[in-house]
Amino acid sequence: MTTAINYEKDIKLAKLAGFCYGVKRAVEESIRIKKENPETPVYILGKLIHNNQVSEHLESLGIHTLTEIPEILEGICIIRTHGATPQTKEELEKKGCKVVDLTCPDVKRVQDKAKALAKDGYKVIVIGKADHPEVMAIKAHADQYSESLVISSMQEVEKNIEKIRTFKKIGVVIQTTQLVDNFKQIIPLIGEHSKELKVYNTICDATFERQKAAQELASTVDLMIVVGSKESANTTHLTEILKPVKNTLHIESKEELKKYRDLIINTHKIGITAGASTPDFVIREVINEIGKIGEKTRE
Numbered sequence: 158m159t160t161a162i163n164y165e166k167d168i169k170l171a172k173l174a175g176f177c178y179g180v181k182r183a184v185e186e187s188i189r190i191k192k193e194n195p196e197t198p199v200y201i202l203g204k205l206i207h208n209n210q211v212s213e214h215l216e217s218l219g220i221h222t223l224t225e226i227p228e229i230l231e232g233i234c235i236i237r238t239h240g241a242t243p244q245t246k247e248e249l250e251k252k253g254c255k256v257v258d259l260t261c262p263d264v265k266r267v268q269d270k271a272k273a274l275a276k277d278g279y280k281v282i283v284i285g286k287a288d289h290p291e292v293m294a295i296k297a298h299a300d301q302y303s304e305s306l307v308i309s310s311m312q313e314v315e316k317n318i319e320k321i322r323t324f325k326k327i328g329v330v331i332q333t334t335q336l337v338d339n340f341k342q343i344i345p346l347i348g349e350h351s352k353e354l355k356v357y358n359t360i361c362d363a364t365f366e367r368q369k370a371a372q373e374l375a376s377t378v379d380l381m382i383v384v385g386s387k388e389s390a391n392t393t394h395l396t397e398i399l400k401p402v403k404n405t406l407h408i409e410s411k412e413e414l415k416k417y418r419d420l421i422i423n424t425h426k427i428g429i430t431a432g433a434s435t436p437d438f439v440i441r442e443v444i445n446e447i448g449k450i451g452e453k454t455r456e
């Protein structure tokens with residue numbers, strides 16, 4: 158005999174989760190550009206955002222992702238939300254294609270601040286991941302005036318301490334998707350070794366609010382699930398802040414839930430959050446799948 162046992166789940170979604178305004182704007186604008194220019198080749202230099210489902214969707218609409226600037230480039234080339242270095246922009250313009258800059262306005266603000274600080278004689282320190290495209294572009298904007306430094310942790314401050322001590326004036330900006338706590342720990346350490354320090358907290362509101370909402374939700378559930386790309390800085394940071402306080406899974410799509418079937422069956426209160434580059438449909442699919450797993454059929 159088959160008995161259907163419904164383990165009803167209490168699934169809660171964080172107050173703020175998924176696409177932020179910068180990502181929404183970039184995706185919608187890219188689609189609009191292609192729609193209005195159906196005969197013109199449309200490219201994005203690098204993934205528009207760190208999410209494979211979105212890249213595949215754009216590709217299906219004829220919006221192609223480039224990994225590097227090709228020899229010949231005609232049509233329209235979009236600069237993604239993370240921005241680009243001034244050299245890259247110049248190179249694209251020289252190719253003769255039309256460049257559409259969809260750098261998130263919050264990222265643009267950091268680039269401008271870094272540039273202004275360097276122009277004013279400050280040595281710029283960018284707190285962030287050196288190999289992240291956003292950080293590379295911010296650094297390149299400051300480097301136009303004076304070589305800047307990227308620091309990602311307290312250990313890296315220690316490693317660069319001799320160099321930092323030689324800076325007369327230091328200006329700090331932060332990758333928009335950084336962890337608030339990381340920034341709070343690093344700043345006093347830099348402060349101990351600088352004569353003049355100017356700090357701009359450039360973590361964007363979308364990142365700050367998503368981190369806060371995820372922490373609030375975590376305190377009310379037994380398991381947190383973070384949905385989004387493992388390449389996405391703001392998504393991985395959500396996982397980092399939740400793990401020390403709650404059992405947390407980071408998945409990219411509903412397919413990965415299979416691995417955690419038993420855990421999900423045995424957990425009643427589940428909280429969901431998602432990075433700023435995770436589309437709503439992916440979040441909805443995950444919530445529906447958890448509901449389905451909750452309905453377990455036993456012999």
Ligand code: SF4
Pocket residue numbers: 177178179180238261262263264333334361362363364391433
């Ligand atoms: S996470 Fe922040 S900086 Fe990045 S695209 Fe969204 S609003 Fe812009």
